[in-house]
Amino acid sequence: MKARQRDGGKEGQRDERSLSRRRAHPLSVSLSPYLWCFGALMAALLLSAAIGAVSIPPLDVARLLLSRVLPISVDAPETFITILFDIRLPRVALTALTGAALAGSGAAYQGLFRNPLADPYLLGVASGAGLGAVVAMAIQWPSSALSFFAVPMAAFVGAVLTALLVYALARVGRTTPISTLILAGVAVGAFMTSVSTFLMLRAQGELRRAINWMLGGFALGGWSPVVAVLPEIILGLGVLLVVSRPLNVLQFGDDQARQLGLNVDRVKRVVIIAASLTTAAAVAFSGIIGFVGLAVPHLIRLMWGGDYRRLIPLSIIGGAAGLLLVDLIARTVLAPQELPVGVVTALIGAPFFVWLLRRAKQQAFW
């Protein structure tokens, strides 16, 4: 008896060490994924700002950017300054925000539906947001500050309604199988897209320009779209970062999550609203860009695991970097002509999705 107690004591000490090691471990090791993703983002930002019809040396880009915050003088041509601050940076900012929003909300939808194949595009939410945005643009083409804010708001309404509709259609009894979820998402999404297309083709004048937007092109220039979507994206992604721990608990299923004391229905509502808000803001001025919300979280999951406390922030950073790089490809392969970025993401993303499906068939998920 005494011996057992002593044994237990020793084991206890060892255990304490192992737990403290575990607690230290996430921080020390998880710093490197953040460094990787952040480094990729910085590189993508610099490259995107530098490359274009007029190339600005990356060093000049860095100097010009720093000159705005630090008192240093730069001897770059005046045209560089105009191109960088009035044309290229707004585009870069909107692209980065869109990528962050799509990948962040994609990761959240995956957690919500407990399935790595969920993404705003496959669930039809992006198309619903697109229809909302088209309706707003049809009522008034964004020119004033107010009409710029109206587009993401209308997209948000479209996104939430679509998410609820798809979820209701996909439900079989008490469960939501991924097969019916994706079927419902694709069907509803196709319907929404065709209504949007119809509206755009029927429209006179300005709205015809939206066709390029619909394919995922950054049609509107300047800082106004960035300012209009920034608050929604910050709010939406902020909420998603907070609910990352409840999303972890949810991975054990609704029953167990409830037994552990999680208000499951409230968490689901919050995630749907926050992820739809983020998706809507991304779609509002960037159009339908597929597969980013699927591919980026999945690559991060493969490399650094499925803990949502890490997956969501890393997806946000990685999504920004990823979409910037894809946009760079879209701008340069056929230069001076520009491909809609959504075309390129689909070109890369669709084979990736097929590979994912094949993999999922071979082994149980995760």
Next chain:
Amino acid sequence: MLSLQSITIRYNQRTILHDVSLDVKAGEVVALIGPNGVGKSTLIRAISGGVPIAGGRVRANERDLLRLPIEQRARLVAVVPQAVHLPEAFTVAETVLMGRTAYLGWLGRETAADLAIAQAAMERTCVTELAARRIGELSGGEQQRVLIARALAQSAKILLLDEPTAHLDLKHQAGILSLVRELAKNEGFAILIALHDLNLAAMYADRVALLSNGALVALGAPPDVLTAEQLSPVYGLRISVYEHPANGGPWVMADSK
């Protein structure tokens, strides 16, 4: 400590359980037994709020459990589910820490106290060595111990277990059920456990509750409930009960003919 008062559960107009009343006191292990599909798991889910009840009341520590907010329920009653379909993304330590969900603020930050409680729970079920392993790669017996540790981390004094030995070999069955019994005897937990193995119920439970056709047909000490006369009609075959050669308790055998 836990008191079920005439619980009735209906699902799609069909009555699953009718008028089941049952008390579980602190320090006591009560086993729920009965044929497959009789509603053992449903009853456990209903107590934890996963299935709506059509009538009756669940009282835990003198409080009407199902009227409490979800977080408070989880602080009174912890459920150990069967170790199936566990997500692979999490380590044992992370899984056990999820037992603290009901105590965390809205930012979900675990405090040093939460870590200490999770640590103690892992020690109690002997899974500390596995802390950094992923739950998906553990054996069934180890997973079940992790889930018990997670329930202990909830600091609830009422434990509900749903067939925790279902897929385990003899050694792990005995290990899990001895642990369950110790928790009741040494630490005063009130434990309700669904079991399909009648001999395990006979060996480890203080009382057994026999369910048949949606009703509680017998409740009492194992020798009083586990009799050939009561079991044979419930299971629909001839059952013999002998005296266990080692402990003198009931020993249930199905007759082959």
